[in-house]
Amino acid sequence: MIYNIPYIAVAALVLIGLYALVFKRNLIKLVIGVVLIESGVNLFLIILGYREESIAPIYTSSPGGVMSFPVPQALTLTSIVIGVAVIALMLSLVIHIYRHYGTLDVRKVRRLKE
Amino acid sequence: MNMPDYTIPLVVAIPLLGAFLTPLVSRINDKLRNVFVIIVLALNALLVFLLASDILTTGIKTYVFGAKDLTYPIVRILFEVDAMSIFMAIISSILVLAAVTYSWAFMKENTGLDKYYTLILLLTAGMLGMVFTGDMFNFFVFLEITSIASCALIAFWTDVGESVEAGFKYIVISATGALFVLFAVALLYGQYNALNIAQLSSVIQYTFLDKIALVLLIVALAMKAGIVPMHMWLPDSYGSAPSTISIVLVSATLASLYGVLRVVFTLYGNALSTIANFDISVNVFIGWFIVALAVISIIVGVTMALIQSDFKRLIAYGAVAEIGYMFLGIGAGLTALGTAYGRTALNGGIFHIMNDALDVGLLFLVAGAIYYATRERSLDRLGGLARNMKYTTAFFIIGLLAVAGMPPLNGFASKILIYESTFQLNPILAIVAILCSILLLAVFVKVFHSAFMGPQLPKYKDVKEVPRSMLFVMGVIACIIVFIGLFPEFVINNVVEPAANALVGYSEYVSQVVAGGI
Numbered sequence: 001m002i003y004n005i006p007y008i009a010v011a012a013l014v015l016i017g018l019y020a021l022v023f024k025r026n027l028i029k030l031v032i033g034v035v036l037i038e039s040g041v042n043l044f045l046i047i048l049g050y051r052e053e054s055i056a057p058i059y060t061s062s063p064g065g066v067m068s069f070p071v072p073q074a075l076t077l078t079s080i081v082i083g084v085a086v087i088a089l090m091l092s093l094v095i096h097i098y099r100h101y102g103t104l105d106v107r108k109v110r111r112l113k114e
Numbered sequence: 115m116n117m118p119d120y121t122i123p124l125v126v127a128i129p130l131l132g133a134f135l136t137p138l139v140s141r142i143n144d145k146l147r148n149v150f151v152i153i154v155l156a157l158n159a160l161l162v163f164l165l166a167s168d169i170l171t172t173g174i175k176t177y178v179f180g181a182k183d184l185t186y187p188i189v190r191i192l193f194e195v196d197a198m199s200i201f202m203a204i205i206s207s208i209l210v211l212a213a214v215t216y217s218w219a220f221m222k223e224n225t226g227l228d229k230y231y232t233l234i235l236l237l238t239a240g241m242l243g244m245v246f247t248g249d250m251f252n253f254f255v256f257l258e259i260t261s262i263a264s265c266a267l268i269a270f271w272t273d274v275g276e277s278v279e280a281g282f283k284y285i286v287i288s289a290t291g292a293l294f295v296l297f298a299v300a301l302l303y304g305q306y307n308a309l310n311i312a313q314l315s316s317v318i319q320y321t322f323l324d325k326i327a328l329v330l331l332i333v334a335l336a337m338k339a340g341i342v343p344m345h346m347w348l349p350d351s352y353g354s355a356p357s358t359i360s361i362v363l364v365s366a367t368l369a370s371l372y373g374v375l376r377v378v379f380t381l382y383g384n385a386l387s388t389i390a391n392f393d394i395s396v397n398v399f400i401g402w403f404i405v406a407l408a409v410i411s412i413i414v415g416v417t418m419a420l421i422q423s424d425f426k427r428l429i430a431y432g433a434v435a436e437i438g439y440m441f442l443g444i445g446a447g448l449t450a451l452g453t454a455y456g457r458t459a460l461n462g463g464i465f466h467i468m469n470d471a472l473d474v475g476l477l478f479l480v481a482g483a484i485y486y487a488t489r490e491r492s493l494d495r496l497g498g499l500a501r502n503m504k505y506t507t508a509f510f511i512i513g514l515l516a517v518a519g520m521p522p523l524n525g526f527a528s529k530i531l532i533y534e535s536t537f538q539l540n541p542i543l544a545i546v547a548i549l550c551s552i553l554l555l556a557v558f559v560k561v562f563h564s565a566f567m568g569p570q571l572p573k574y575k576d577v578k579e580v581p582r583s584m585l586f587v588m589g590v591i592a593c594i595i596v597f598i599g600l601f602p603e604f605v606i607n608n609v610v611e612p613a614a615n616a617l618v619g620y621s622e623y624v625s626q627v628v629a630g631g632i
């Protein structure tokens with residue numbers, strides 16, 4: 001059970017993020033939803049590479065023993081960097097929307113209709 | 115012509131480097147910058163064409179980053195280009211080149227054009243990377259590059275509320291979609307310790323987790339391809355962006371469509387059965403799922419297009435219907451994989467990718483020309499433009515007939531393949547497809563009538579024909595449309611058939627990388 005806690009955390013983060021995306025009305029909360037999903041996915045990548053009792057994968061200063069797997073950590077770093085760019089872009093768009101409409105409520109920001 | 119292997123990364127690297135040079139060149143002179151961007155993209159298109167002629171004669175090419183040879187297990191990123199990838203690269207190159215040439219006159223009065231061109235070049239690099247890469251994580255990275263660049267371009271006119279709104283909608287959709295792609299990649303990586311598409315494909319077991327990954331990948335990528343019921347961002351984005359960006363977005367959407375094809379046919383190629391037995395197997399299940407989505411897309415796209423009064427939103431809904439036709443062909447081809455008509459359907463679906471890009475692209479350019487001349491997007495307030503804009507009218511007629519699938523234009527050439535093959539799968543599909551095609555014709559005839567026909571409106575008395583550079587771009591695309599319509603066999607035999615072969619013969623893709631094949 002104790003080993004499954006990270007996976008439960010992943011599921012919880014992704015689901016809470018999806019909930020925020022679907023049901024929340026505030027644009028900032030939508031952005032937070034995306035951030036939560038992103039954290040969940042990043043956490044998932046990290047725990048995939050973790051082995052029991054393992055140490056950080058730095059070969060030159062290793063005291064011996066099991067190392068955790070470095071590739072998922074590299075992937076996560078890339079993903080975090082991309083995430084920063086996406087979130088920054090989203091927030092800048094939120095600023096623009098607020099300037100145009102004077103509100104962050106998605107129900108009022110709806111000039112584009114079907 | 116035999117191209118060296120390093121041409122493959124060059125095709126992605128040239129627009130990327132060009133993107134970072136553009137702001138510098140822009141400091142010197144605006145005209146110089148426009149010439150520079152066009153030269154960069156023309157050079158890139160030339161390389162793509164040379165690479166295409168090479169790949170179509172000699173087969174798949176790979177390029178490994180940071181190593182001379184492949185060693186097993188593969189930990190390096192590699193680009194793997196087969197006939198399908200190069201087919202998509204050709205389409206993207208043509209559309210982007212058309213867009214930047216058209217931008218010269220169309221965007222002249224805008225400020226911030228250095229950023230505009232930089233983003234277009236970044237978007238090009240992202241799209242070409244998506245179609246060339248042989249690595250799932252790398253695919254995700256290029257997907258994100260494409261999304262970020264296209265989002266910024268959709269919201270380029272930040273002084274208009276609608277553009278910013280559409281941009282925000284797009285980035286939320288695409289960021290979520292991309293994160294689910296990453297989640298699926300992590301699921302596959304956790305099981306097989308591999309990120310390489312070929313290597314994954316050779317070991318995939320089609321376990322329960324793989325099924326979840328498949329669903330996530332298909333749904334996320336189909337969402338980015340704009341298929342109903344995940345199409346709501348598409349009309350907003352296409353409609354609110356500048357016209358030139360709309361046609362670049364068409365090719366970005368098609369790159370996501372390529373992702374669906376690569377995932378289903380190559381990554382999960384092992385799980386597909388090539389003998390068409392209609393038990394509940396992967397083919398039939400996924401195939402019918404895609405066919406169902408496609409039919410809904412066609413119907414929704416056409417009926418929503420009927421009621422639009424905004425020119426560009428109308429074309430965008432037409433584009434949703436066209437994407438439906440592609441997915442119809444591909445889904446039918448997947449359901450009946452291994453039969454002769456399944457093969458025809460796949461050919462038709464792939465051929466339609468190219469035709470849709472050209473037809474919808476031409477229509478968007480015409481919409482842009484009308485906006486340039488009149489500053490008006492609503493069909494209710496347009497009228498009588500044929501008197502002053504003869505050439506634009508002619509190009510619109512070509513685009514309209516092509517998109518509605520009228521012979522002898524290219525839309526007909528691919529739609530007839532889709533009709534005849536889906537009829538053998540299930541007659542109802544073909545009937546719906548044909549009926550909706552006729553409705554699409556009705557939609558565009560209505561547009562033609564309200565925008566170009568009728569009495570001359572007093573406020574449009576002094577409307578002039580658009581500048582020659584814009585006419586030239588529309589003319590070139592119209593010529594390609596007519597050419598493909600008159601000689602469809604030429605294109606099918608030389609480009610479409612090899613691309614379909616590359617999709618079906620996934621083992622060749624795998625054996626290029628994994629020694630000994632499967």
